[in-house]
Amino acid sequence: MLIMQLAVQLLPDTVPGGLATLSLAVTLGLALGAIRVRGVKLGVSGVLFSSLIFGQLGLTVEPKVLDFLGDFALIIFVYAIGLQVGPSFLTSLRHEGLRLNLLSICVIVLGALLTLGIVKLAKLPIDSTSGLYAGAFTTTPGLAAGQEALKQARRGLEPAAISHAVALAGLAYTVTYPFGILGPILVIEALRRIFRVRIDQERANLAAAERVRRPPIETIDFEVTESVNVGTALKDHPLLRDNEIILTRLLRGSTVVVPTGETQIQLGDVYRAAGQRNVLGQLVRAMGKPATVDFERAGGDVGRMELVVTRTQVLRKSLRELNVSRRTGVSVTRVIRSGIELSPKATLRLQFGDNVIAVGPRAGLAIVEKELGNSPDRLNRPQLVPIFLGIVLGVAVGTMPLAVPGLHTTLRLGLAGGPMLAAIALSQFGNIGSVVWYMPTAANQLFRDFGLAVFLACVGLRAGNHFLQQLTQSGGVMMVLWGACITVLPVLLIGILARLLLKMNFVTLSGWVSGAMTSSPALLFAGELAQSDQPALAYAAVAPLGMLVPILCAQLLVVFLG
Numbered sequence: 001m002l003i004m005q006l007a008v009q010l011l012p013d014t015v016p017g018g019l020a021t022l023s024l025a026v027t028l029g030l031a032l033g034a035i036r037v038r039g040v041k042l043g044v045s046g047v048l049f050s051s052l053i054f055g056q057l058g059l060t061v062e063p064k065v066l067d068f069l070g071d072f073a074l075i076i077f078v079y080a081i082g083l084q085v086g087p088s089f090l091t092s093l094r095h096e097g098l099r100l101n102l103l104s105i106c107v108i109v110l111g112a113l114l115t116l117g118i119v120k121l122a123k124l125p126i127d128s129t130s131g132l133y134a135g136a137f138t139t140t141p142g143l144a145a146g147q148e149a150l151k152q153a154r155r156g157l158e159p160a161a162i163s164h165a166v167a168l169a170g171l172a173y174t175v176t177y178p179f180g181i182l183g184p185i186l187v188i189e190a191l192r193r194i195f196r197v198r199i200d201q202e203r204a205n206l207a208a209a210e211r212v213r214r215p216p217i218e219t220i221d222f223e224v225t226e227s228v229n230v231g232t233a234l235k236d237h238p239l240l241r242d243n244e245i246i247l248t249r250l251l252r253g254s255t256v257v258v259p260t261g262e263t264q265i266q267l268g269d270v271y272r273a274a275g276q277r278n279v280l281g282q283l284v285r286a287m288g289k290p291a292t293v294d295f296e297r298a299g300g301d302v303g304r305m306e307l308v309v310t311r312t313q314v315l316r317k318s319l320r321e322l323n324v325s326r327r328t329g330v331s332v333t334r335v336i337r338s339g340i341e342l343s344p345k346a347t348l349r350l351q352f353g354d355n356v357i358a359v360g361p362r363a364g365l366a367i368v369e370k371e372l373g374n375s376p377d378r379l380n381r382p383q384l385v386p387i388f389l390g391i392v393l394g395v396a397v398g399t400m401p402l403a404v405p406g407l408h409t410t411l412r413l414g415l416a417g418g419p420m421l422a423a424i425a426l427s428q429f430g431n432i433g434s435v436v437w438y439m440p441t442a443a444n445q446l447f448r449d450f451g452l453a454v455f456l457a458c459v460g461l462r463a464g465n466h467f468l469q470q471l472t473q474s475g476g477v478m479m480v481l482w483g484a485c486i487t488v489l490p491v492l493l494i495g496i497l498a499r500l501l502l503k504m505n506f507v508t509l510s511g512w513v514s515g516a517m518t519s520s521p522a523l524l525f526a527g528e529l530a531q532s533d534q535p536a537l538a539y540a541a542v543a544p545l546g547m548l549v550p551i552l553c554a555q556l557l558v559v560f561l562g
Helices: 002-010 015-033 043-056 063-092 096-121 126-136 140-153 159-194 199-213 238-242 277-287 324-328 362-372 384-399 414-429 441-463 467-473 476-501 506-516 520-530 534-561
Strands: 217-224 246-252 255-257 270-276 288-290 302-308 331-337 340-342 355-361
Touching: 015 043, 015 063, 015 441, 043 159, 043 441, 063 140, 063 384, 063 414, 063 441, 063 534, 096 126, 096 476, 096 506, 096 534, 126 140, 126 159, 126 476, 126 534, 140 159, 140 414, 140 441, 140 534, 159 441, 159 476, 159 506, 159 520, 199 506, 199 520, 217 277, 238 277, 246 331, 270 277, 277 288, 302 362, 324 331, 324 355, 324 362, 355 362, 384 414, 414 534, 476 506, 506 520, 506 534, 520 534
Parallel strands: none
Antiparallel strands: 217 270, 217 288, 246 255, 246 270, 302 355, 331 340, 331 355
């Protein structure tokens, strides 16, 4: 408290003073967010509370500076999120991800409808609607979109009236945000108690289902003893042709080589095969019997190398197009992308940062290494051109009017949705020449945390002026209660239905709750409760739409209520 009072006297109301004020608010907020209470911590969200205290004590920032910093920080935040989730966005819409996203959209839309009903029945200030919704769902981009829609809807009013409307939305967001953080955690715990969940059993059931859906890739050595296979080219053998099995090595006599599709099978051949366990078992039974061979000691000019794809010339090319096996004798045995092991099918297209495991002659491996790049240093050097070019495209997308059937006005994705959508699209596209839309994990985390911290500080400083007085005099206490209802009821209801009707595993369900509410603290709680990384996979599957859909809902609430 003494530091803050001293800061009030020492920091003048200038741009440098404002930047110092904002930086101090962020610093103390991050310190607050690092405090763990019963396994949960606020993280970056702590900045909102520290900046509210600063605003209440009279520490201010020049309004134009605050507006610029808030907008720029928001763009950085959502653009980094788009780059992070973009590569897996389309994949998340398939299979299990499609079901999770549909459930997530139900929660988000139901929350918007509930907000609409509460504002009308409780006769809350109309201008607070988008902020009430955004705070309950802790959707920072949703708040920005709602405030931008308010400016458009009130553009015929005096500047002071417009500022008041925007501030009211910010106040509603600020008072409902704290329970928006706590609510999803309470929902996860409530679901666990309602259904009397045993975490260890749920974890085991999920692992068993995952093994059935996506069997792990294994290796096995076998010897050819069945004469029916003799003389058949590997490419013509039905089990090898129709299944995703890779033969990585062949011991014939005393020589170790890498087999190709043209290699003809002979009795006594010993192969090393990589693939799924069930098809490997079929292959061994059809060919002969398991063998125990130390290929490393057997000799031959065969090596194994782990490579990183960093050369832009091979991006978006399939393994069939690269044709490294026929040209160099090298076989690609595995491709690991974002921690997920992919089967090296001929149609698989390489992306920047893929980890490729290759086996073959050492001379061929050297050729493949040169073609793929294998320069790990490039992964740690973010390119600035794609970042700023992507932001330009994102701002352009955000300002494009979207006509909605049945509405007499247009919507815009704004600075919250435009950069995110552009980043998702660009990350799917991959690259243009040497410009690659890839951001190292550490850099992406830095951009996200920096952008979110500065934006929350701007929101808090803007809403913090006489915050306690406004909270007690403007129905703020009731707004907190209404916000809690909006946070809990939709996701709890859909969560119960998902468990009862869809028999969703609780580990997945806890991650889905976190993703539908875009709550990082809830994800941390779910991960520690389940002692598993599986909640993070469900979170990643629904987070992109969980951030985009509320942007439109927040604007629609403003449009419907006028």
